[in-house]
Amino acid sequence: MNDCVSNVESSNQTEAPDLSVIAPVYGCRNCLEELVERISAAVSPVVMSHEIILVDDRSPDNAWPRIKEIASKFPQVRGLRLSRNFGQHAAISAGLAHTRGRTIVVMDCDLQDVPEEIPGLLAALEQGADMALASRTARQDSFFKKAGSRAFYALLGWLTTSTYDASTANFGAYSRKVIDVVNAMPESDRFFPLLVRWTGFDAALVPVSHARRAEGRSGYSLSQLLRLATNVALSFSDKPLRLVVRTGLAFAFLSLCIVALSVYRYAIGDIAVAGFTSIVASIWLVGGVIVSSVGIVGLYVGKLHSQAKHRPNFIVADDTGKTQ
Numbered sequence: 347m348n349d350c351v352s353n354v355e356s357s358n359q360t361e362a363p364d365l366s367v368i369a370p371v372y373g374c375r376n377c378l379e380e381l382v383e384r385i386s387a388a389v390s391p392v393v394m395s396h397e398i399i400l401v402d403d404r405s406p407d408n409a410w411p412r413i414k415e416i417a418s419k420f421p422q423v424r425g426l427r428l429s430r431n432f433g434q435h436a437a438i439s440a441g442l443a444h445t446r447g448r449t450i451v452v453m454d455c456d457l458q459d460v461p462e463e464i465p466g467l468l469a470a471l472e473q474g475a476d477m478a479l480a481s482r483t484a485r486q487d488s489f490f491k492k493a494g495s496r497a498f499y500a501l502l503g504w505l506t507t508s509t510y511d512a513s514t515a516n517f518g519a520y521s522r523k524v525i526d527v528v529n530a531m532p533e534s535d536r537f538f539p540l541l542v543r544w545t546g547f548d549a550a551l552v553p554v555s556h557a558r559r560a561e562g563r564s565g566y567s568l569s570q571l572l573r574l575a576t577n578v579a580l581s582f583s584d585k586p587l588r589l590v591v592r593t594g595l596a597f598a599f600l601s602l603c604i605v606a607l608s609v610y611r612y613a614i615g616d617i618a619v620a621g622f623t624s625i626v627a628s629i630w631l632v633g634g635v636i637v638s639s640v641g642i643v644g645l646y647v648g649k650l651h652s653q654a655k656h657r658p659n660f661i662v663a664d665d666t667g668k669t670q
Contacts, residue, residue: 363422365389365396366447367464369455370437375409377457382420384461392465395422399444400455402427403437410664417666427664435536438516440660442525444667450520452538459517463554467519476547477524480517482556501579514551515539523547534653535581580649587646590639597635 367385371378382398389396400423402410413425426440438452449471453459463480470478499510516538528541543549579586 361395362446362448363395363397364393364447365449365451365468366445367396367398367451367453368401368438368441368445369398369453370401370403370434370441371409371413371455372403372405372431372434372437373407373409374456375405375407375412378409378412378455379416379419381455381457381461382416382423384457385464386420386422388461388464389468392468393449397445397447398423399441400425401437401441403434404428404431414666423666425664425666426662429661429663432660433536434516435538436660438538439529439536440662442529444662444665445525448522450522450525451518452520453517458557460555460557463517463552464519466554467552470550470552471519471521473550474548475550476521477542477549478519478552479511479514479549480554481511481513481551482515482517483513483553504585510539510543511551517554518542521547532653533581534655534657534659535577535649536659537578537581540578580645584646586642590642593635594639597632 367389369381378400382400385398386396398420400413400416402413402425404427410425410427413423413427417423417425424444426444428437428440432440441452442450449468451464451467453461453464459480467478467480520542524542524545524547527545527547528538531541533541
């Protein structure tokens with residue numbers, strides 16, 4: 347074990363560390379010790395003390411015994427285990443709720459977010475930024491994943507009338523005041539990158555290197571990505587509702603034009619019997635628009651119903667910090 351790891355000044359659990367690093371764990375149990383060692387080696391020269399919080403989102407590779415083993419070996423490591431799989435962003439929220447550091451870093455556990463880039467993010471905060479977002483200049487992902495990410499953020503930007511950079515994700519460094527605001531947000535649907543951007547605090551983009559995934563593969567399937575996109579769009583934007591209103595107004599205007607044309611043709615004596623095809627087509631068209639509009643409104647009502655339950659965003663079943 348590196349000297350910088352063994353000399354970590356986090357043995358006194360009663361004192362708040364300078365830095366908290368959060369990594370949700372899903373499908374990467376075999377690279378966790380390397381992750382911890384590299385984080386500690388990278389941050390020990392620039393901070394006096396730090397903690398690393400590994401949040402097991404019920405990883406399918408049974409990562410919890412490995413996390414407990416690492417937590418017993420490295421005093422700066424704290425493990426949290428959720429009661430079930432709540433999703434990546436809920437796991438991040440669980441970690442944020444248990445942080446004690448004055449500065450917080452959020453990163454993935456698969457070593458694609460390079461731990462050696464953390465000092466650069468911290469330096470951006472020292473220069474006055476409230477959050478330093480890691481901009482992946484050369485992403486080591488497949489073409490389809492990069493294309494899907496660009497499409498997701500482009501759609502999200504259009505829905506929320508904001509600009510989002512597809513090169514950024516969860517990886518970044520955040521001041522305590524930013525995380526306190528995020529923790530106070532009552533949303534049941536958590537999407538960390540948008541929550542921190544919504545705060546409006548000063549942000550700096552820091553170019554970082556991006557590595558290939560050390561183990562496993564992404565936990566997001568196509569259906570899960572579509573579900574995430576739907577939840578984010580409904581939680582962070584009311585533009586679909588405004589589009590429904592505009593569509594209704596457009597059809598109302600079109601109907602008035604058709605009525606005016608019919609009256610005009612009646613007035614000049616050009617009376618024609620409407621065909622069966624045009625009537626059926628009109629009924630299906632208007633009916634489809636109505637059903638789609640009601641469906642969109644129903645999705646928002648469903649979101650309100652979920653929010654009104656006030657259920658927790660996550661449940662921590664085990665915590666190594668309680669036994670250390």
